[in-house]
Structure formats: structure tokens, C-alpha cells
Amino acid sequence: MLRPTAGGGRLLEAPVEQLKARLAALAEDSPTLQSLPERTLLEDQLRERGLGDLLADLSEREAPASVVAAELELAWWQSVLEAMISGDDYLAMSDGEQLRRAESEFRRADRAHIASGSAKLRWRLAREWADAIERHPREADALRSLLKDGRISLAALERQSPRLLRPLVPVWTCSPYALSAALPADHRFDAVVILDADSMPLRAALPAVGRATQVVAFGDAQVANPRPFSVGVEQQPGQAPTAPVESALGALKRVLPRGALRTVYRGVDEDLGLQLSHRFYNGALRALPDGPSVTGLDRPFVLEYLPDGTGLPSGEDGGVESVAAEVNRVVDLVFEHAYHRPGVSLGVVTASAHHAARIGEAIRLQMANHPDLGDFFSGGDEPFRVVHVDRAGGLVRDHVIFSLGFGRTPHGRAMHHFGPLSEPGGRRRFALAMSRARHSMHVLSCFQPSELDVTRLSEGAVDFYELLDREIAGTTDLGTRATRAAASAEALGADPLVTDLGDRLASRGARVWHHYDGAVDMAAAIDPLLTMGRDDHEASIPVAVESDGTERYRRMSVRERTRQRPELFERLGWKHMTLWTIEVFTDPSSCADMIAADLGLETHADEGGSAGFLLGTPADIASRVDSAIEARTGSDPYGAREGESTPSEAHTRGSHAADDTDLAAPLHVDQHGAQGEEASGMDAEASEPRPDEREAPGEPVGAEESDASADAAPEAPEADSGAAPEGGALSEDGVADEAEAPLRRPRGQRRVSVPGTGPTSADEDETPAESGRRRADWSAYRERDRDRWLKEQRPPHWG
Incomplete structure (x- = not known):
């Protein structure tokens, strides 16, 4: 019986002085023995309810009182899950680890299947070639x-x-x-695929269309900017503008069926993508948010204002075009990129042909000072290019620098004509320039929103002003990331399982968003303040959690939800995790630990969680029941006489004062009716309050009574030096460690007071009349209030 306690059960091997101190502590532990009948009855009731295995498990693991409620709730839900899957062998065999293993195996098999496609195609073409030579030997000889x-x-x-x-x-x-x-003109094709049909003139596409049995054209009418093929120099000022031409996309969509592709796979910035979607596509575009947008760090979109971007007016419109400060800044950014990120393709797009020519010439002159960068500028799969917006169709690079190419006068006056952006078709040019980057973008401007009058702007210049106003002045009608995440969570509702998991992650120090941007079931990221001082390779990557219980998940194919979507999240800077309902239902704490480990947070058990039931140890519960009985009946359920309180009893009651409030509040029980009496039980005259001094049920303890209880506590006689308070640790010389006495028992240590242990006899035997009155009081209390007590204390999801 004493073996599970902190002191162990080897009494014969203990020193005499330590043995005396321990026996004295056991003899003084009368409250444990006094509450033994109630604790035994409560344990019998719990076993009758089918909780015997749970009690044995808690006793074996020595679970602290703070986790008992959460353990009970988890056991109840686990039993519900077992009842649900008892008739399905497949569900009974599945758990989170097995599902993740199956998902990983499918992902590897699907990648292998895709990789083997080229070999299968080569084999089929080789067979067709061999069959053709065998069927047509004369043509084969001629070819030879x-x-x-x-x-x-x-x-x-x-x-x-x-x-x-x-x-x-x-x-x-x-x-x-x-x-x-x-x-030849009579050569036919089974199918012709036209890429960038929005930028291709119809005349250029006619030879291919005339040879096709089927035609498939890809293009975007919102960025269409077709131009005729020419080999001459650029249009000079004063020349008549080139007549507009019709694109192949515009002509073909009048006679062919159309289909819309609404998912964007290379959105650089969330805010920029929303602007393009709302202003050009009526909000129909869908895109997954990028990972850095969650933390606000390492944003791939930068807008830089050049305060010294001034120059003299030039040209017929009187605009300030291609100022020296903007040209020099572009050159600096190009060579900085070439030195630090040579493996990332780069392109420069301007709104002015003259500005593009000046930038190209400045880079050519500067290359003489950087001979080691010859490989970067010499070519490659995606060579470096400087183009103006009318020639940007079909240009896509990893990183794009957009330079407006217009500045202010020396007096700070802004000219409101931005070249092609302010001319007809300028909106399409703006959308084209803002969609050329694959991963990141850097925009240069010599203007601030306060320096421009939006009423004097036109076409794409208005869209550029909106970009400046949002990035520099912070003015936008699209909302912020936080407001959009909150709106998505409110509109789509909350999944109880995902919400509970989010609360557990938040308790571990993570920042959690539900239904982030309407595209991610739950986004989790580490607080940026916690990442300060870390190296780049230690930077935390946000986690995108997708639940298998959503309608979106069910609509996706196995390949899409298992391989394609996780790979897309990884390209956008996320870590992807599938949240299996059966796993988070069974063990949500382990799921939270896995996500916290991915974020680089410390993991810990949810010991603070509570279902609101069975708060504390059996002794705590018995103490609260005693308070409830005495407050309702006006008498001591144990029939204790005045002056019988011991120092051990006073310590036990005082240490659980906070816990008593938890149970007494729902029952409207007077805390001072029982607890205050025991705390001041050393004073014989004040041990039993008069009936007219009792508090009404539910009223708080008065200040005067609290003071009286506090004043009475120091008058209690001190225990012997060898007696340790309940829960305290004994040192080698048998003296109690006062610093450790009030602390809650850590996980893994033995509890001194467990059901069935304590002193062998009470301090004083009770009379038969007192014993009968106590049993009657307890029986009456149990019959009247047990059901209401359970009803008030059970978890809300029990219904």
C-alpha cells in the first residue's frame, strides 16, 4: 500500500529517525481516512459507469489532477469512435501513421509513373517507326x-x-x-496548339490554322496586346500610330467553344493578385496564398520609391522620361542580382521604350567593369532581357524588375501621362507587366500617391496609382491579410476538430488562422518574434493543414490531393500536412505536437486542458462534497468535535482552497461554511459559526471572515520536525522541505495520498449517533444532488 508513495514501502530499511517522522506524518493524516468512505463510494460509482479501466490507467500512470478531466473526455470520445468503427474492419485498421505511410507510398508511385511516361512514349514511337519501315520498304530506301x-x-x-x-x-x-x-500547303496536322494566342496577330496564325483538323488556342484577353511583325526600328515621335490588329484569340473565340482556367499557379503577391482578380477578372481568379504572406517576412513583392527621381521635361507631351536616378537604380539591382542569385532568371520591364533603351545601354557599358558576370548575360534557357511593356508578351522570368520610366520635374511637379500606360490599351499593358514574374517582383517608382491627382490619370495609370496607394500609403478596399482570414473563417464556419487542434497549437505558441483566405483549412506559423536571431537555414516554414473531412477534399482526385496539391504548397513556401479525422479525433495532442515540431516549437502534453469534470484528486473531490453537505445541512458530515482539526488537516484544506471554488460555484455552496471552519478549527470558540452568521448560498465570503480565517492560521501549532505535510518531500534528516510543500506533484512522481492509504485509525472514534447522522446526510445529498451535479459539470458536447 505504501510502495506507490514518494517514500516507498521499504520501512525495514529506513533509518529510525526517518521512520519516526514518516509514521508521525501518517498518523496525523486524518482527513485522508475521514474521506475514505466517500472516495470509496465515488470510485464504486465510477466503476459502475464503466470507468474502471480509466481509473486503473490513471492510477498506473499517476496522472496529475489537472489532466483527469481531459483524460475522461478523451476516453469518452475514444469509446464513441470505437463504437462507430466496430463494424468496419478497414477503418479499425487505419490510424494516422498508416494513412501517412500510404499517402507517401502513393506519392512515390505516382512520381515514378509520371517519370516512366517518356520511356513508354519512346518505345511506342520506336514500334511505329519499325512498323512503317516494314510496311513501306521503297520509301525507306529513298529516305536512306x-x-x-x-x-x-x-x-x-x-x-x-x-x-x-x-x-x-x-x-x-x-x-x-x-x-x-x-x-507545303497540303500538309495536314491532327491538332494545332497555339500558345500566346492573345499576343499573336490573326494573320500570323492563319498558316497553322489552315492545316489543322483541330485547333486549341491558349491566351488571356485581359493582357492581349497583339502587334504586327516588323523588322524596322521602333516608332519615332511624330509618326502615325500603328493600326490595331486583331489577335488570334479574339478571332477564334468567336467560332470555337471556350473554357476558363481560373486557378493561378504563379501569383507573386497575394495583394497584387487580388487587385488583378477584382479589377480585371471580376474576382473569378483563385490562387493559393504564398507561405511568406502568413508571417509577413520575406515578402516576394517590393515597391521602392525613389525620392531623387527628378529630371527635365522632354518629348511632345512634356513628361519627364527615364530619369538618371531610376536608370542607375535599375542597373544596381541587375548587377546585385547577378552576383547574389545568378541561378534565378531575371527580366526588366519598363513602361517606356526610351527608358528600356537607356537601361540596356547603361548595363552594356557597366559590363566592362564586371567581366566575371559574362555567363549570366550571355544566355541560357531564360536569358536576361530588358523590354518595354509592348514587347513583354511571352516573357516570363523568376524575378522581374518593373521600372515605370517617368519622373518628376526639378520642382517636384508630377506629369500625369505615363506613356503607353495612359494610352488606350494601357490597362492591358499594366496587367501584362504585373504578371510576368514567376516568383518575385521589384517595382520602382519616382512618385508617391500624394504627388498624383487620380482624376487626371487614365487607363493603366489609374491601376498603377492604386498599387502605389496600397503599398506606400496603406490605403486599400481589398482588406488586409488578417481581415480576409477572419472573414473566410466566419463565412465558412468552424470544424470542431480543427478548432480544437488550433487551440492546442495556440497553447504551444503558434499563430493559427482557420480557413485562411478560403483556400487552407488551417494555417499555422511561428510568431516572427520567436525567429529573431535564427540563421536562414533555421527559419520556420508555415504549415498548411488540410482536413480530409471537407467538401473540397472530397471533390479532389487522389492524385490531386495526395501529390499535386502538396507539391504546389511546397513551391509556394509551405509545409503541407493532411489532417486525418480519425487521428485528430483519437489523439489531438499528438497531432498538435507534430505540427509544433514542424514549426520548430517545443511540444508538450495538454496538461492544462479540462473537460470540466472530476477536477482534482479523489481527496479534492471528497473535500468539495464535504463542503456541499455541511452548507446544505448545517452540520459536519463527519460529526467532528470542536478542536479536532490537526495541522495536516489545516494544510490540506488550505492547499485546495482554489479547487473548492470550482465545484462550489455551480452548486451555489457557501465556501466559508465548511472550508472556513476547518481553516480556523484550531480556535475552539470560532470553530462552529452560528446559524445567523452563515452566508446565503452562492454569496462570496466576506472580507471580515477572510481576515479572521487568515488571522487564525498562524495560531495553529506547528508539526514536529519529522512530520512532513501531505505532498511535501522529506530530506535526508527527516525535515520537510517547506519550499516544495505547496507545489503540485510533477508528472512521474508517486502520490503520497492515494485511495486506500492513510493512517490505520482516526484521531477519535465517532459515536453511533454521529455515524448515523453522517450516513443519512451523505445519502440524502447523493439522492438529491448527484444528477444535477453531473449535469452541471459534464462537458458541453455531451448534449
Whole structure:
């Protein structure tokens, strides 16, 4: 019986002095024995309710009182889950770890399947080529002769081996301007795919369209800027403007069926994407938020204001074009990028052809001072380019620098004409320039919103002003990230399981958003203040949590939700985690620990969680029951006489004063009716309050009574030096450690007072009359208030 306690059960091996102190402490622990019948009855009732296994588990693990309520709630929900899946063997075998393993295996298998597609295609083409040679031996001999002669051409191949041309060249990729010269007019294609049809003139696409059985055209009418093919110099001032031409997309969409692609996969910035979506696409675009937008750190979009961006007016419109400060800043950014991020492709887009020419010339002159950067500027898969907005169609780079190319006069006056952005079609040019970046973007401007009059702006200049107003002045009607996240959570509602998991993450120090931007079920990130001082490789990456219980998850295919969507989240700077309902239902604390570990937070058990039931140890519960009985009946349930309180009893009652309030408040029990009596029980005259001095049920303890109780406490006789208070630790010399006595018992240590342990006898035997009165009081209390007590204390989700 004493073996589970802190002192252990080896009494024969203990020193004599320590043994005396321990026996004295056990003899003085009368409250444990006094509450033994009530604790035994309560344990019997819990076992009758089917909680015997839970009691045994809590006793074996020595769970502290603070987690008993959460353990009870978890056990109840676990039993519900077991009842739900008892008839389904597949669900019974599944847990979070097995589901994650199956998801990982599918992801690897799907990647292998995609990678093997090229080999399968090569094998099929080889078979078709071998079959064609076998079926057409004469054409094969002619082709062999052409290859030996070395003067092979498409016209000769088409003329001598027409039936070998298709298995030899199954797919053609060429410029629309070279197609007519490369193939005869009667050569047909099964399908023609036209890319950037919004920027391609209809005349250029006609040779391909005329040879096609089917036509598929891709383009965006909102950024369409078709221009005729020319080999001359750029249009000079004073020349007549070029007549507008119709794009291939505009012509084909009048006769072909159309389909809209609304998901954006390369949105650079969330705010910029929302501006483009609302101003150009009626809010129809959908995009996953980027990871850095959650923490606000390392934002991929930067707008830089140049205060010295002034110059003299030039040109017919009197505008200040291509000021020296803006040109020099662009050159500095280009060479800084080339030194620090040479593996990231770069492009410069301007709103002025003259500004683009000046930037290109300045970079060419500066290259002589940087001979080690020749590889960066020499070419590659995506070579460095400087283009103006009319030539930006089809240009996509990892990082894009957009330079407006217009400045202020030396007196600070702003001219409100921004070249092509202010001309007809300027809105399309603005949308085109803002959508050329794949990962990040840097915008340069010589204007602040306060220096411009929006009523004098037109076309794309108005959209550029909105960009300045949001990024510099902070004025926007699109809302902030925080308000949009809150609006999404309110509109879509809350999932109880995900909400509970979010609360557990918040208790671990994470910042949590539910239904973030309407695209992520739950976003979790570490507080940026906690990442200060960390190296770049230690930076915390936000976690995107998606639940398998949502309608969006059910609509997705297995490939999309298992491989494609997680990979997309990773490209956008997230860590992706699938939240399995069966796992978070069974063990939400472990799920919270996994996410916290991904964020770099310390993990810990939810020992502070509570379901509002069984708060405290059996002794705590018995003490609260005693208070309830005495407050309702006006008598001591144990029939204790005046002056029988011991120092151990006073210590026990005082240490649980806060816990008594938790149970007494719902029952409207007077705390002072029982607890105050025991705290001042050392004073014989004040041990039993008069009936007219009792508080009304539910009223707080008066200040005078609290003071009286506090004054009475120091008058209690001190315990012997060898007697340790309940819960205190004994030192080697048998003296109680006063510093550790009031502390709650840590996890893993043995509890001194457990059900069935304590002194072998009470301080004084009670009379038969007192014993009968106590049993009657307890029975009456149990019959009248047990159901209401359970009803008030049970968790709210029990219904």
C-alpha cells in the first residue's frame, strides 16, 4: 500500500529517525481516512459507469489532477469512435501513421509513373517507326538515300517518303512565321496548339490554322496586346500610330467553344493578385496564398520609391522620361542580382521604350567593369532581357524588375501621362507587366500617391496609382491579410476538430488562422518574434493543414490531393500536412505536437486542458462534497468535535482552497461554511459559526471572515520536525522541505495520498449517533444532488 508513495514501502530499511517522522506524518493524516468512505463510494460509482479501466490507467500512470478531466473526455470520445468503427474492419485498421505511410507510398508511385511516361512514349514511337519501315520498304530506301546524300530537306522528304514523315517527326514546334516556308500547303496536322494566342496577330496564325483538323488556342484577353511583325526600328515621335490588329484569340473565340482556367499557379503577391482578380477578372481568379504572406517576412513583392527621381521635361507631351536616378537604380539591382542569385532568371520591364533603351545601354557599358558576370548575360534557357511593356508578351522570368520610366520635374511637379500606360490599351499593358514574374517582383517608382491627382490619370495609370496607394500609403478596399482570414473563417464556419487542434497549437505558441483566405483549412506559423536571431537555414516554414473531412477534399482526385496539391504548397513556401479525422479525433495532442515540431516549437502534453469534470484528486473531490453537505445541512458530515482539526488537516484544506471554488460555484455552496471552519478549527470558540452568521448560498465570503480565517492560521501549532505535510518531500534528516510543500506533484512522481492509504485509525472514534447522522446526510445529498451535479459539470458536447 505504501510502495506507490514518494517514500516507498521499504520501512525495514529506513533509518529510525526517518521512520519516526514518516509514521508521525501518517498518523496525523486524518482527513485522508475521514474521506475514505466517500472516495470509496465515488470510485464504486465510477466503476459502475464503466470507468474502471480509466481509473486503473490513471492510477498506473499517476496522472496529475489537472489532466483527469481531459483524460475522461478523451476516453469518452475514444469509446464513441470505437463504437462507430466496430463494424468496419478497414477503418479499425487505419490510424494516422498508416494513412501517412500510404499517402507517401502513393506519392512515390505516382512520381515514378509520371517519370516512366517518356520511356513508354519512346518505345511506342520506336514500334511505329519499325512498323512503317516494314510496311513501306521503297520509301525507306529513298529516305536512306537522302540521308547518305546529305541534302535532305522537308520538301524532299515530303515528296519521296510521305508516309514515313509522321512516324519520323510526330510533333512539330515552330514559329508561325516559318511554317509556310517549311511545309507545303497540303500538309495536314491532327491538332494545332497555339500558345500566346492573345499576343499573336490573326494573320500570323492563319498558316497553322489552315492545316489543322483541330485547333486549341491558349491566351488571356485581359493582357492581349497583339502587334504586327516588323523588322524596322521602333516608332519615332511624330509618326502615325500603328493600326490595331486583331489577335488570334479574339478571332477564334468567336467560332470555337471556350473554357476558363481560373486557378493561378504563379501569383507573386497575394495583394497584387487580388487587385488583378477584382479589377480585371471580376474576382473569378483563385490562387493559393504564398507561405511568406502568413508571417509577413520575406515578402516576394517590393515597391521602392525613389525620392531623387527628378529630371527635365522632354518629348511632345512634356513628361519627364527615364530619369538618371531610376536608370542607375535599375542597373544596381541587375548587377546585385547577378552576383547574389545568378541561378534565378531575371527580366526588366519598363513602361517606356526610351527608358528600356537607356537601361540596356547603361548595363552594356557597366559590363566592362564586371567581366566575371559574362555567363549570366550571355544566355541560357531564360536569358536576361530588358523590354518595354509592348514587347513583354511571352516573357516570363523568376524575378522581374518593373521600372515605370517617368519622373518628376526639378520642382517636384508630377506629369500625369505615363506613356503607353495612359494610352488606350494601357490597362492591358499594366496587367501584362504585373504578371510576368514567376516568383518575385521589384517595382520602382519616382512618385508617391500624394504627388498624383487620380482624376487626371487614365487607363493603366489609374491601376498603377492604386498599387502605389496600397503599398506606400496603406490605403486599400481589398482588406488586409488578417481581415480576409477572419472573414473566410466566419463565412465558412468552424470544424470542431480543427478548432480544437488550433487551440492546442495556440497553447504551444503558434499563430493559427482557420480557413485562411478560403483556400487552407488551417494555417499555422511561428510568431516572427520567436525567429529573431535564427540563421536562414533555421527559419520556420508555415504549415498548411488540410482536413480530409471537407467538401473540397472530397471533390479532389487522389492524385490531386495526395501529390499535386502538396507539391504546389511546397513551391509556394509551405509545409503541407493532411489532417486525418480519425487521428485528430483519437489523439489531438499528438497531432498538435507534430505540427509544433514542424514549426520548430517545443511540444508538450495538454496538461492544462479540462473537460470540466472530476477536477482534482479523489481527496479534492471528497473535500468539495464535504463542503456541499455541511452548507446544505448545517452540520459536519463527519460529526467532528470542536478542536479536532490537526495541522495536516489545516494544510490540506488550505492547499485546495482554489479547487473548492470550482465545484462550489455551480452548486451555489457557501465556501466559508465548511472550508472556513476547518481553516480556523484550531480556535475552539470560532470553530462552529452560528446559524445567523452563515452566508446565503452562492454569496462570496466576506472580507471580515477572510481576515479572521487568515488571522487564525498562524495560531495553529506547528508539526514536529519529522512530520512532513501531505505532498511535501522529506530530506535526508527527516525535515520537510517547506519550499516544495505547496507545489503540485510533477508528472512521474508517486502520490503520497492515494485511495486506500492513510493512517490505520482516526484521531477519535465517532459515536453511533454521529455515524448515523453522517450516513443519512451523505445519502440524502447523493439522492438529491448527484444528477444535477453531473449535469452541471459534464462537458458541453455531451448534449
